[in-house]
Amino acid sequence: MPKATIPLKLLAGAAVGVAFWAARRIAYAPPNADVAARAHDAARSGPWRHNYATVNGVRLHYAEVGSGSLVILLHGFPQCWYEWRYVIPRLAEHFHVVAPDMRGYNESDKPAGIASYTIKALTQDIASLVEALGEERAHIVGHDWGGGVAWGLGMQHSHRVDRLVIINSPHPAAFERELKKGRQLLRSWYIFFFQLPLLPEASMRLNLRRNLPNSAQVPGAFPEEALDVYENAISQPGAATAMINYYRAVFHNAPAARRLMRTITRPTMLLWGMKDFALVPELTEGLEKWVPDLHIERVEESGHWLPEEKPGVVADALLDFLLG
DSSP states (O other): OOOOOHHHHHHHHHHHHHHHHHHHHTTTTOOOOHHHHHHHHHHSSSSSSEEEEEETEEEEEEEEEESSSSSEEETTTTOOGGTTTTTTHHHHHTTEEEEETTSSTTTTTOOOSSGGOOOOHHHHHHHHHHHHOSSSSSEEEETHHHHHHHHHHHHHHHGGEEEEEEEEEOOHHHHHHHHHTTTHHHHHHHHHHHSSSSSHHHHHHHHHHHHHHHHHTTTTTTOHHHHHHHHHHTTTTTTHHHHHHHHHHHHHTTTHHHHHHOOOOOOOOEEEEEOSSOGGGGSSOOOOOOOEEEEEEEEETSSSSSHHHHHHHHHHHHHHHHHH
């Protein structure tokens, strides 16, 4: 009697099904109650107060403190407003400082769908936030994805920008240029991985507490209380997918984003941790044709997470530039 065999295609299909079932369970797991309690205490341990504003159809959470000219601090991936915890008190001695959770993150709204995370939508959120806070314009400071939004504000909403500061976030034209040279393409492998469904969300949930400290060049840049805040933030319902959708929207809307590119006329400073694991240092070069009024400061002993690896350096540079 012949032995029954299971077709390889059936086995492969079953394995894929199990993998996606497991990924879904991890990606959509509820917040850990103990981590949530610690994160709440950490997020409310500073001099800031917490508020909300509904702008551009989404409700944004933000921390704020201080008085004077408005400074908006835009966080990166996979963090939230809390990445600015060391910088906020220094700036608040001179400015009204507002650090929002961008849409899709932490306590802010998380609209469904990749189309909700285009650079056009993200920049409109912050331009509308400036107006909601009662100001005509603001100094805009952005790191990583917050820097991408800041670049967009400088191009599309320059009337809302006073001075612009970008931290370890490539100008889109320079990024496209360097991708063609190969070395940056290799470092950008994760962007292609993020186009997959569910697996990136599960990977982020599983590996956040290990990946952030391991990728920093400065020991202690990510203390346990910061990791509690970030872990709790990505475990909020819909947050993991919303955060990854920033990268998915880049692929879906690249031609439209390219059409939005303009010369930035506002005074701009680029701060760059030179030991960035994800971005090549050549991204700091050849920017003058896109940003004529540009000052660059390169920080040799820092990696990608400059506001948390070298917060004193960041605060000093911001004060010098914004008060100048």
